[in-house]
Amino acid sequence: MRGCYIGNNRVLVSLTWGGKLIVHANDMSISPDLIIHGIYDVPLTNFLLKNLKPHHVFVDVGANMGLFTVLAGYLVGAKGKVIAFEANINHYELIKDNIALNYLTGNTLVFHAAVYSTETRLTFHATERFMGNGSIVPHDDFYKNRYNVDTFQSYEVDAVALDDVLIELPYINFVKLDIEGGEYHAFMGMQRLLEKKAIGTVIFELNKRMLGKDWFSLYSRLAEYRDLHGYSFFLLNLEGDLKPIELDALFTLDEVPAVVMTA
Numbered sequence: 384m385r386g387c388y389i390g391n392n393r394v395l396v397s398l399t400w401g402g403k404l405i406v407h408a409n410d411m412s413i414s415p416d417l418i419i420h421g422i423y424d425v426p427l428t429n430f431l432l433k434n435l436k437p438h439h440v441f442v443d444v445g446a447n448m449g450l451f452t453v454l455a456g457y458l459v460g461a462k463g464k465v466i467a468f469e470a471n472i473n474h475y476e477l478i479k480d481n482i483a484l485n486y487l488t489g490n491t492l493v494f495h496a497a498v499y500s501t502e503t504r505l506t507f508h509a510t511e512r513f514m515g516n517g518s519i520v521p522h523d524d525f526y527k528n529r530y531n532v533d534t535f536q537s538y539e540v541d542a543v544a545l546d547d548v549l550i551e552l553p554y555i556n557f558v559k560l561d562i563e564g565g566e567y568h569a570f571m572g573m574q575r576l577l578e579k580k581a582i583g584t585v586i587f588e589l590n591k592r593m594l595g596k597d598w599f600s601l602y603s604r605l606a607e608y609r610d611l612h613g614y615s616f617f618l619l620n621l622e623g624d625l626k627p628i629e630l631d632a633l634f635t636l637d638e639v640p641a642v643v644m645t646a
Contacts, residue, residue, distance in 0.1 A: 429623025
């Protein structure tokens with residue numbers, strides 16, 4: 384066991400790579416793995432450990448409880464920068480504590496906002512048991528049957544486009560997207576950054592069911608980035624190494640936890 388209950392529905396976790404993280408005790412999505420093993424998403428963790436360097440800029444969209452925000456803060460160092468976005472208010476409050484707990488307030492910022500194609504207000508559907516599954520996309524009957532103990536709370540949140548809020552950054556080394564079906568709109572909101580090659584690598588979840596009607600639109604957008612701007616696509620093995628995959632082959636898969644798109 385890597386966690387200790389500290390009260391107020393919180394568990395303090397000792398992470399395998401040396402950081403500390405406070406997690407929700409009642410979360411059934413990523414907290415169990417973190418409490419038991421001290422790590423979650425081994426391929427992505429290993430990829431970041433190998434590739435995220437001091438002075439880099441890392442943007443964490445859908446930061447959850449701040450696991451990869453904190454990891455990135457350690458890796459980029461005092462002269463790097465980490466910017467996190469989280470729509471779930473409970474996660475947002477926890478991320479602020481986790482940044483402070485790890486002494487990362489000097490290089491890490493977190494915003495309570497969804498990331499979208501434009502600046503607006505959206506309804507966010509927070510999941511209360513499997514807390515990593517919150518989304519701007521309403522949860523359908525398939526989800527409710529698969530996660531039949533889950534409960535939900537919906538509320539309005541601010542939404543921003545990365546093209547607007549990151550405009551002053553000359554270069555962003557990594558953007559991580561994990562927003563449960565909102566990825567197409569997030570890509571639309573960073574179109575200018577991608578077209579001018581101001582983003583080196585995008586790591587995103589691919590979930591056909593959650594993307595719904597945006598599935599083919601996302602394919603078309605990614606094909607444009609491939610054909611017009613030279614981006615390629617990869618999967619990750621357990622060690623965090625890149626495995627090339629063609630876009631057409633990628634879109635035969637219904638669910639991929641991490642796709643790496645890099646120039």
